[in-house]
Amino acid sequence: MKDRSKKKGKQMLTVQQFRASFGDEQQCGEQLSRQRWPCGFACPRCGGPSRGYMAVRQVHECAACGYQCSVTAGTIFHKTRTPLASWFWAIYRMSQDKKGISAMQLAKEVGVSYPTAWLMLHKIRKAMSDRDQGYRLSGLVEVDEGYVGGEEHGEGRRGRGKPGVRSKSVVAVAVERRGAGKPGQKPVPGFAALEVIPDAAAATVEKFLTGKVRAGSHILSDGWRGYRRLKQKGFEHTATAISTQDEPAHSLFPWVHITLSNLKRFLLGTHHKVESKHLPHYVAEFNYRLNRRSMEADLMTRLLRACIGAQTITYKQLIAMPDLA
Numbered sequence: 001m002k003d004r005s006k007k008k009g010k011q012m013l014t015v016q017q018f019r020a021s022f023g024d025e026q027q028c029g030e031q032l033s034r035q036r037w038p039c040g041f042a043c044p045r046c047g048g049p050s051r052g053y054m055a056v057r058q059v060h061e062c063a064a065c066g067y068q069c070s071v072t073a074g075t076i077f078h079k080t081r082t083p084l085a086s087w088f089w090a091i092y093r094m095s096q097d098k099k100g101i102s103a104m105q106l107a108k109e110v111g112v113s114y115p116t117a118w119l120m121l122h123k124i125r126k127a128m129s130d131r132d133q134g135y136r137l138s139g140l141v142e143v144d145e146g147y148v149g150g151e152e153h154g155e156g157r158r159g160r161g162k163p164g165v166r167s168k169s170v171v172a173v174a175v176e177r178r179g180a181g182k183p184g185q186k187p188v189p190g191f192a193a194l195e196v197i198p199d200a201a202a203a204t205v206e207k208f209l210t211g212k213v214r215a216g217s218h219i220l221s222d223g224w225r226g227y228r229r230l231k232q233k234g235f236e237h238t239a240t241a242i243s244t245q246d247e248p249a250h251s252l253f254p255w256v257h258i259t260l261s262n263l264k265r266f267l268l269g270t271h272h273k274v275e276s277k278h279l280p281h282y283v284a285e286f287n288y289r290l291n292r293r294s295m296e297a298d299l300m301t302r303l304l305r306a307c308i309g310a311q312t313i314t315y316k317q318l319i320a321m322p323d324l325a
C-alpha cells in the first residue's frame with residue numbers, strides 16, 4: 001500500500017531532471033551501461049571489470065584483457081554518429097509528450113538535419129513496436145476498423161469496400177472494456193491494439209484478432225460480415241447490428257471510436273501527412289504511448305530500455321518497406 005501511494009506521487013521527469021541525468025555524452029553512456037549491465041560491466045571475453053567508460057569511442061575497456069566493448073552494439077544506437085545526448089533527448093520527447101514530436105521539430109531542437117531526425121524517430125518507433133509485439137488483450141474487447149489518411153473528408157467509418165477510398169489506409173482497433181457489468185461502476189478502457197491492415201476482409205480481420213487478442217476473450221463488434229466467423233476462431237462474440245450510419249456506433253463502441261479519432265488527431269496534428277508505407281510505424285508509436293498513459297513517472301526509463309533491447313533498423317530497410325496503399 002505504502003509503495004503504491006509513493007508511486008502515485010512521482011511526477012514526470014522535468015527538463016531540469018533530464019539535463020541533470022542525461023546532459024552529456026559521459027552521463028548518457030554511463031546510463032546506457034547501467035541499463036545494459038545492471039550488476040556492473042563484465043567483459044564478454046574474460047569477465048573482467050571495466051577500466052572506465054570512454055565516451056569518445058562509446059566503449060568500456062576491460063581492465064584485465066584490454067578488450068573494448070561497445071555500449072551501443074545490439075541497440076537502436078548501433079553505429080550512430082549522432083551524440084547519445086541527442087538520442088536521449090529524442091527518447092525523452094517521444095516518451096513524455098502525448099503528441100510525440102515531429103522530425104522537423106526534433107531537427108531544430110538537437111541541431112541535426114531533417115533526414116537524421118526522421119531516421120532517429122523511426123528507430124525509436126521500431127523499438128516501441130518491438131516492445132509491444134506479443135502482447136495480447138483479454139476480457140471484454142471492442143473491435144472495429146476505420147480509414148485513416150488520404151484526401152477525403154469525414155470519418156470514412158462506413159467505407160468498407162466503397163470505391164474511392166483507395167488513398168486511405170485501414171486501421172483495425174481493439175480496446176479492452178474494463179469494469180463493465182459491475183454495479184455502480186462505469187466501464188473504462190484498458191489496453192488497446194491498433195494495426196494497419198491491407199483490407200477489411202474477414203480473413204484479414206481474423207488474423208489481426210488472433211494475433212492481438214487472447215483466445216476465449218469476448219469480442220464486441222458491429223456485426224459486420226467480416227466478424228461472422230469469430231466463434232469458430234475461438235472467441236466469444238456479441239454482434240450488435242447498427243441500424244443507422246454513424247451515431248449509434250459511437251455510443252455502442254465508445255473506446256474504439258475515441259481511439260481512432262485520437263489517432264487521426266495525432267497523425268494530423270504532429271505529422272500533418274504520413275506516407276502510407278510508414279503509417280504502421282506511426283500507429284505503433286501511438287499504440288505504445290496509449291498503453292502507457294498511466295505510467296508517467298517511468299516513461300523515459302521504459303522507452304530507453306525498449307531502445308536498448310531493440311535491434312536497429314537502417315535507412316535502406318525503412319525505404320525498402322512495401323507500400324500498403
Ligand SMILES: [Zn+2]
Nearest residue numbers: 043046062065
Ligand atoms: Zn576482458
